[in-house]
């Protein structure tokens with residue numbers, strides 16, 4: 001016998017797919033975050049399409065996923081090379097690649113956007129996707145710092161729009177912030193929460209408030225670290241050591257900034273300094289600006305606050 005809530009959903013939902021769990025996920029952006037989201041979605045049984053601008057970028061994203069899955073497989077199936085390989089092949093088999101976001105959006109339950117941290121670029125993307133995606137498709141942004149409502153206004157599906165904020169590295173970090181705008185329907189919100197849990201994450205709910213929970217606290221902390229460096233109070237190395245050994249953080253603020261990417265970091269600072277011109281802590285950092293101008297974007301380019309071996 002069907003459970004009463006199943007009967008209710010079948011009878012009253014606008015589309016049968018709205019009531020079901022999200023099975024097909026389209027991830028737009030195959031960078032640090034998009035590749036991690038695609039990996040974890042596929043590893044938890046979802047069919048995934050990962051979209052980026054060129055085949056070349058996508059093949060690098062695919063290689064990054066394969067490498068990360070290899071690390072996961074080693075832990076999951078220690079000493080069993082065959083099972084490790086079949087796990088990796090199985091997960092990779094659920095990830096398709098596409099350079100056309102509009103095409104990818106035509107048949108998907110959820111779009112998760114993880115492209116560059118720029119409001120206009122994100123709005124342009126979602127506006128195009130809105131024309132193509134089916135009615136039931138939910139849109140979500142992984143933005144670090146932009147208001148979800150500002151991105152969502154480029155679409156006609158505010159009730160099916162929310163924030164899904166994952167953390168870097170996605171395969172290791174256990175949290176997803178699920179963000180509601182005033183128009184997000186309860187059904188959409190519940191489905192996003194369910195997806196976060198189905199991906200093996202702990203979810204927290206948050207309103208569309210600047211930086212959500214984590215970044216509202218993390219950004220001022222990291223900004224104060226760079227102010228200390230700029231004032232000459234302490235070296236980057238000593239500040240990092242202090243925060244790791246004195247506060248128990250896995251990475252110090254400069255290691256973390258390099259890990260996040262200084263381009264993304266600068267996009268966040270630029271956005272917030274414009275938005276909050278009177279809040280001193282959010283104002284630009286000459287030190288970060290110089291590193292970015294010199295192409296030193298952190299771990300991904302081999303140099304940021306620190307130098308890295310290119311692997």
Ligand SMILES: CCCCCCCCCCCCCC(=O)CC(=O)SCCNC(=O)CCNC(=O)[C@H](O)C(C)(C)COP(=O)(O)OP(=O)(O)OC[C@H]1O[C@@H](n2cnc3c(N)ncnc32)[C@H](O)[C@@H]1OP(=O)(O)O
Pocket residue numbers: 068069071072075143144166167168169170171172173214215218219222223225226250251253254256257260265268269288
């Ligand atoms: C300061 C100046 C700048 C001012 C600017 C202010 C602007 C602020 C910008 C804010 C940006 C916000 C971005 C955002 O929106 C939110 C975020 O995501 S914030 C980032 C959150 N992430 C963290 O805080 C990461 C903290 N670090 C860690 O947890 C660990 O260091 C990490 C897990 C990354 C690595 O662990 P570590 O022990 O250091 O290294 P190992 O290499 O030995 O790894 C340990 C373990 O983990 C496995 N592993 C690591 N990475 C992956 C991966 N990608 N895929 C699969 N597996 C991975 C690895 O295999 C190891 O496994 P073992 O079994 O233990 O060997």
Ligand SMILES: NC(=O)C1=CN([C@@H]2O[C@H](COP(=O)(O)OP(=O)(O)OC[C@H]3O[C@@H](n4cnc5c(N)ncnc54)[C@H](O)[C@@H]3O)[C@@H](O)[C@H]2O)C=CC1
Pocket residue numbers: 028029030031032033034051052053057101113114115116117118121125142143144145165166167168259260261264
């Ligand atoms: N780096 C981090 O630690 C975190 C970043 N975020 C957020 O996730 C988003 C992505 O960040 P990262 O993955 O770090 O950036 P990234 O620079 O590593 O990757 C972005 C990718 O998007 C692609 N892209 C840009 N415009 C596109 C478009 N119109 N269509 C398709 N693909 C496009 C780029 O080619 C690139 O591969 C940003 O909004 C960022 O704020 C959120 C949590 C953590």
